[in-house]
Amino acid sequence: MPFSAQALMPVFQSQVFSLWHYRSADTRDEITTDGYFNAARNSLRAGDVMIVEASDSLAFLPVRSNGLVGAGLSLDGAVAPIAVTRTVSKSFQFVQSASAVVTSIILAPLLASFIAGSSIPVQAQVLGPINQVSVAVRDASGQVVPPVLLVDVTQGWVTANLPTPPIGEGYRVLVEDAGGSGISAVSQPFDVLPDLNRLLTEDGRTLVQENGFLLSRE
Numbered sequence: 001m002p003f004s005a006q007a008l009m010p011v012f013q014s015q016v017f018s019l020w021h022y023r024s025a026d027t028r029d030e031i032t033t034d035g036y037f038n039a040a041r042n043s044l045r046a047g048d049v050m051i052v053e054a055s056d057s058l059a060f061l062p063v064r065s066n067g068l069v070g071a072g073l074s075l076d077g078a079v080a081p082i083a084v085t086r087t088v089s090k091s092f093q094f095v096q097s098a099s100a101v102v103t104s105i106i107l108a109p110l111l112a113s114f115i116a117g118s119s120i121p122v123q124a125q126v127l128g129p130i131n132q133v134s135v136a137v138r139d140a141s142g143q144v145v146p147p148v149l150l151v152d153v154t155q156g157w158v159t160a161n162l163p164t165p166p167i168g169e170g171y172r173v174l175v176e177d178a179g180g181s182g183i184s185a186v187s188q189p190f191d192v193l194p195d196l197n198r199l200l201t202e203d204g205r206t207l208v209q210e211n212g213f214l215l216s217r218e
Contacts, residue, residue: 001026003039011051020050020063028054032061032069041067103128105175107185115195120162124175124185126153132178135160140170140189150178164192 004024012019024031031054037044044050048063052072061072108123122135135158136148145165151158158175165171169191176184 001030003036005039008037008040008043016047018045018048020044020048021053022050023053025055028052028057028059028074030054032071034068037067037069101128103130103177103181103183105130105133105177105183105185107173107175107187110173110187110190112188113191113193114164116164116167116192117195118164120164120173122158122160122162122173122175124158126156126158128183130177130179130181130183133158133175134178135162135173135175137162137165138172138174139165139168144174145171167192167194 001024007024008020008022010018011021022031030036031052044063044067046063046065050061050063050069050072052059052061057074059072059074062070064070104127106125106127108125110120110122114120120137124133126133130153132150132152134148134150137145139145147163149160149162151160162173170189171192172189173187174184175186176182
């Protein structure tokens with residue numbers, strides 16, 4: 001008998017794989033002959049699997065390219081036909097629960113300027129699951145001025161003291177999550193000023209610089 005399109009039914013279909021069922025009075029050898037499924041080659045894809053109820057056996061056949069089928073696996077040579085139940089309805093349920101967690105670093109205000117040779121007190125409040133932060137000074141161009149301190153969060157707070165960078169303007173303190181979450185806080189810019197007590201000494205009515213030159217006091 002020739003191939004019967006009405007006897008070829010999909011059991012399962014997806015975008016990448018299909019399982020087919022085919023029942024025929026032909027023998028298994030006749031069904032696996034090259035060209036038998038030519039009429040269905042546009043529907044059959046390489047990698048599909050076919051359950052075949054032939055007149056002499058029950059078999060699983062792999063589908064190859066151009067509608068060809070392989071020798072496959074014979075389950076039984078004398079077995080009653082199997083019953084295949086198909087459904088066109090599917091159900092899928094997806095449940096997701098989520099809760100918001102606030103994560104933030106709040107940096108306490110800093111002075112507008114610091115004296116060279118002193119220290120910069122840093123205090124920040126940390127909200128959320130952050131265990132450790134890095135604390136550092138950045139210059140006006142955004143470059144890190146060593147050192148970079150790693151400070152543990154204790155009861156939601158962080159305190160640290162940074163040495164003042166070289167004399168200059170536009171410095172900022174950056175506090176960020178050491179775990180790399182992207183949470184950070186940046187201070188307002190501040191300046192580092194020279195220590196006048198180290199530059200000048202008072203001698204009567206004159207001020208003397210370190211280089212020996214005198215500055216008159218008017």
